[in-house]
Amino acid sequence: MKTYLLPSIKLTVILLVILGGIYPLAIAGVGTFSPGHGDGETISYKGHVVGYANIGQKFTKDEYFWSRPSAVDYHADGSGGSNKGPSNPDYLKDVKAKIDTFLKHNPGVTRAQIPAELVIASGSGLDPDLSPSSAKVQVARIARTRGISAEKINSIIDADTEKPLLGMFGPAKVNVLRLNVALGELKK
Amino acid sequence: MNTEISGVIFTYLLTLAIAIPLGIYIARMFGGQETWLDFMAPVERFIFRFSGIDTRKEMNWKQHMLALLTINSVWLFYAFFCLLYQAHLPLNPDGNPNQTPDLAFNTAISFVVNCNLQDYSGESGATYFTQHFVIMFLQFVSAATGIAALFVLFKAFRDKVTDKLGNFWDFFVKSITRILLPLSVVMAIILAFNGTPTSYKAKDTFITLQGDTAHVSRGPAAAMIAIKHLGTNGGGWFGANSAHPLENPNYLTNTVELVAQTIIPIALVFALGFYLKKKKFAYVMFSVMTIGMLMLLIPTMNAEINGSPAIARMGISQPTGSMEGKEVRFGPANTAYWNIITTVISTGSVNSMHDSAMPVPGFMMMMAMMTNCFYGGCGVGILNFYIFIIIAVFISGLMVGRTPEFFGRKIEAREMKIASIIALLHPFIILVGTAISSYVLVHMPNADWAVKPSAWLNNPSFHGFSEMLYQYTSSAANNGSGFEGLGDNNIFWNVSAGFVLLFGRFLPIIGPVAIAGILANKKFIPESAGTLKSDTSTFGIMVFAVILIVAALSFFPALALGPIAEHFSLK
Numbered sequence: 211m212k213t214y215l216l217p218s219i220k221l222t223v224i225l226l227v228i229l230g231g232i233y234p235l236a237i238a239g240v241g242t243f244s245p246g247h248g249d250g251e252t253i254s255y256k257g258h259v260v261g262y263a264n265i266g267q268k269f270t271k272d273e274y275f276w277s278r279p280s281a282v283d284y285h286a287d288g289s290g291g292s293n294k295g296p297s298n299p300d301y302l303k304d305v306k307a308k309i310d311t312f313l314k315h316n317p318g319v320t321r322a323q324i325p326a327e328l329v330i331a332s333g334s335g336l337d338p339d340l341s342p343s344s345a346k347v348q349v350a351r352i353a354r355t356r357g358i359s360a361e362k363i364n365s366i367i368d369a370d371t372e373k374p375l376l377g378m379f380g381p382a383k384v385n386v387l388r389l390n391v392a393l394g395e396l397k398k
Numbered sequence: 399m400n401t402e403i404s405g406v407i408f409t410y411l412l413t414l415a416i417a418i419p420l421g422i423y424i425a426r427m428f429g430g431q432e433t434w435l436d437f438m439a440p441v442e443r444f445i446f447r448f449s450g451i452d453t454r455k456e457m458n459w460k461q462h463m464l465a466l467l468t469i470n471s472v473w474l475f476y477a478f479f480c481l482l483y484q485a486h487l488p489l490n491p492d493g494n495p496n497q498t499p500d501l502a503f504n505t506a507i508s509f510v511v512n513c514n515l516q517d518y519s520g521e522s523g524a525t526y527f528t529q530h531f532v533i534m535f536l537q538f539v540s541a542a543t544g545i546a547a548l549f550v551l552f553k554a555f556r557d558k559v560t561d562k563l564g565n566f567w568d569f570f571v572k573s574i575t576r577i578l579l580p581l582s583v584v585m586a587i588i589l590a591f592n593g594t595p596t597s598y599k600a601k602d603t604f605i606t607l608q609g610d611t612a613h614v615s616r617g618p619a620a621a622m623i624a625i626k627h628l629g630t631n632g633g634g635w636f637g638a639n640s641a642h643p644l645e646n647p648n649y650l651t652n653t654v655e656l657v658a659q660t661i662i663p664i665a666l667v668f669a670l671g672f673y674l675k676k677k678k679f680a681y682v683m684f685s686v687m688t689i690g691m692l693m694l695l696i697p698t699m700n701a702e703i704n705g706s707p708a709i710a711r712m713g714i715s716q717p718t719g720s721m722e723g724k725e726v727r728f729g730p731a732n733t734a735y736w737n738i739i740t741t742v743i744s745t746g747s748v749n750s751m752h753d754s755a756m757p758v759p760g761f762m763m764m765m766a767m768m769t770n771c772f773y774g775g776c777g778v779g780i781l782n783f784y785i786f787i788i789i790a791v792f793i794s795g796l797m798v799g800r801t802p803e804f805f806g807r808k809i810e811a812r813e814m815k816i817a818s819i820i821a822l823l824h825p826f827i828i829l830v831g832t833a834i835s836s837y838v839l840v841h842m843p844n845a846d847w848a849v850k851p852s853a854w855l856n857n858p859s860f861h862g863f864s865e866m867l868y869q870y871t872s873s874a875a876n877n878g879s880g881f882e883g884l885g886d887n888n889i890f891w892n893v894s895a896g897f898v899l900l901f902g903r904f905l906p907i908i909g910p911v912a913i914a915g916i917l918a919n920k921k922f923i924p925e926s927a928g929t930l931k932s933d934t935s936t937f938g939i940m941v942f943a944v945i946l947i948v949a950a951l952s953f954f955p956a957l958a959l960g961p962i963a964e965h966f967s968l969k
Contacts, residue, residue, distance in 0.1 A: 217567065218469035220449035222476065225574070228445075229538045230531035233579065234596075234621035237586045241596025241620060248596035250616055250644060252604075260607040264593050264643040265614055267606045274608060278726070287601055287613040288521050289638035291723040291751035293883030295861035296706045297964050301722075309714060321713040326705065327721040329714065333641030333750040339726040341718055379405030380649035381718065381729035390607055 282335035421668025459915025491600030511903035514878035519637030541629030544777030632746030723754030741766035744775030746878025856883025864960035
């Protein structure tokens with residue numbers, strides 16, 4: 211046993227120093243040159259930090275683009291999805307209620323126009339994005355509440371839409387926080 | 399939708415483009431030839447001198463396994479006690495508490511065995527110290543353990559009639575210094591520049607645009623997320639794993655993480671071909687694995703892109719497919735690809751919540767872990783596949799009336815016994831575990847545990863059964879993904895899954911290495927006209943049939959009660 215135990219312990223010690231200590235410190239060093247300096251990239255509005263670029267936040271007022279529903283209510287000191295299965299009756303009831311809420315706040319929008327992602331929760335509970343069609347379906351409501359023309363709001367969506375990677379791979383999306391910051395700047 | 403499918407194809411092709419040269423490199427490196435990472439040699443010499451290891455001492459298969467088990471036990475004790483007292487250790491800026499004994503037991507085993515099942519959430523259940531010095535450390539060394547064990551097997555095949563199978567410490571350390579660490583550095587830097595945090599700062603508080611107070615957990619995550627994928631580990635920094643927008647910020651990082659978890663398992667298949675100079679055999683093996691993967695992938699993608707029939711009945715549109723538990727930036731096609739890759743390979747990281755997947759994908763993901771050899775985890779995938787090869791050789795030998803031989807050695811009763819035990823162990827621990835948990839759920843609903851059995855399941859009926867079946871399947875396959883609705887942080891699940899993890903890891907490593915070691919000692923029979931050829935498509939089909947019968951069919955009754963029943967109830 212001693213033939214293996216002593217080398218095992220020593221090898222563990224030296225690898226702990228290299229893998230647990232030196233390696234992440236080196237990455238932290240390189241990370242200071244990244245956008246956000248390794249602390250996470252933030253977005254500011256009127257001189258205040260209003261959120262993290264990659265972390266979704268709760269928008270429930272009619273004057274903002276709404277984010278997707280979240281199982282953790284956008285509390286980013288945790289994360290997670292609903293973990294509801296597709297056949298769960300309680301879950302389906304919950305989705306129906308969310309559709310009704312959406313219809314109430316968005317008169318004029320028909321059922322068939324609602325993209326499902328707006329009434330079902332994301333995996334992380336912190337999804338920062340919407341697909342462009344989910345943003346556009348909210349334009350009429352925001353235009354009415356803010357008294358801005360729908361045309362102007364649509365142009366913000368188009369400007370903020372991120373195309374698929376290299377134009378070829380993956381879905382197009384738009385960041386909800388950036389959209390809402392752009393809305394605020396539009397008013398000025 | 400088209401850019402989503404092209405994204406999947408691009409990701410797979412990119413994986414092959416990296417994996418094939420990597421395989422050649424690994425074969426050269428372990429073959430003792432010059433490589434461009436030879437500048438690591440002084441570091442290795444220092445590590446060996448410090449540890450008092452002489453790498454020139456060759457070991458037989460038993461000595462290899464003794465070394466492997468000894469160092470793994472050291473890690474187990476070390477990890478358990480660190481997690482148990484993590485609140486008192488440094489680098490805990492968020493003031494997170496100690497893990498309970500049963501949780502620490504489960505977590506320590508789970509990371510030692512390369513499974514990375516997590517019954518805690520990283521934001522609140524671990525500290526920066528345990529994330530780095532326990533979890534990330536184990537992600538490196540458990541992956542290296544798998545690769546080292548595989549090379550014992552390769553060495554036994556290559557050298558004719560030998561007891562000397564190289565030095566375990568040498569294989570192990572070089573797997574880290576020459577493969578895992580260099581790749582991790584590159585990948586961690588890519589992640590850092592795409593928004594994954596790297597600094598040691600504690601969680602942040604700010605006022606949102608709408609005026610709410612919000613907290614954000616952070617931490618030096620990029621280093622860990624790199625090895626989590628390269629080592630096919632899968633344990634995340636944050637609770638939501640790679641669905642979390644800091645752990646996987648955009649489509650590019652998602653592609654990198656997908657490629658990273660697939661390259662080493664595929665590279666090792668090609669490394670086998672180059673190292674043993676049996677390229678044709680490696681191609682047959684690769685084809686069987688790829689066809690198996692595609693048979694799981696295509697129905698999964700189809701189901702997710704088409705969306706949920708229950709949601710469709712509500713009259714809303716599903717332009718992006720089934721989105722419950724999924725992220726907008728990845729989309730359903732890519733998520734389906736991830737679901738299958740992470741389960742055929744024993745990674746178990748997730749970029750969506752598997753519990754909310756449609757029933758067909760749920761079935762396919764469980765099937766992927768039940769077969770557990772289509773590419774498979776770092777090193778262990780081929781070890782699992784090897785067991786099926788031995789069985790296929792034996793059966794086809796009997797069918798044509800020849801003595802079963804593989805690579806010039808006779809397969810006899812002793813080897814077959816080992817192979818059969820290993821092949822049957824997997825269904826045994828999964829099905830017995832699920833049966834016991836179902837019994838407890840029904841007959842002891844109010845047992846006094848942290849989560850009462852009556853509250854275990856997040857979903858009723860068939861799907862609830864799937865949650866339990868999935869948990870043991872994931873544990874036995876050392877995968878680590880979960881139907882996370884299951885209330886698993888209590889003594890029943892922590893302990894029972896802990897034992898399943900141990901059996902599911904070490905026996906399937908020891909078994910194949912033992913067979914290889916015994917075969918290496920046997921008389922070498924040169925190939926003749928009477929030899930059963932193992933590098934033909936006929937043999938490939940034979941192996942596939944064995945996998946289908948042994949692995950897949952033994953699970954069919956359980957699957958019929960879970961995802962299959964749910965599928966038909968949704969229609």
